[in-house]
Amino acid sequence: METGAAPIPAALPYFVAFSQLLGLTVVAVTGAWLGLYRGGVAWESALQFNVHPLCMVIGLVFLQGDALLVYRVFRNEAKRTTKVLHGLLHVFALVIALVGLVAVFDYHKKKGYADLYSLHSWCGILVFVLYFVQGRLQ
16 A cells, blocks of 8 residues: 555646636736726725725635645645645635725725625625635634
């Protein structure tokens, strides 16, 4: 019986490289869309709302995806190292997503808009709560 780590599938580095390229492309396209067509991002202006989609993409799509890949990519590293990296990426993802939530709620408050008035907002809150609860259960 072999005591070492399981062998890495031959195609894994290509899939990881593709996922990173795709993730960075999504972040870049979101940033370009916000910069070119929505006026950019800023906290103390009407552009505060634009912080929300950028933070959600960076946190809940890119960083969360990277956190999930840690155990596959670094399977030959020490378990403690991969756990710390996995946890840090999840914490960063959670903090960035929280900044996105604060941005949109603060924007609505400043403009006098109602919060949680659409299916999108309720689904988003559900995703954030489930993500947070999942982290608390581990």
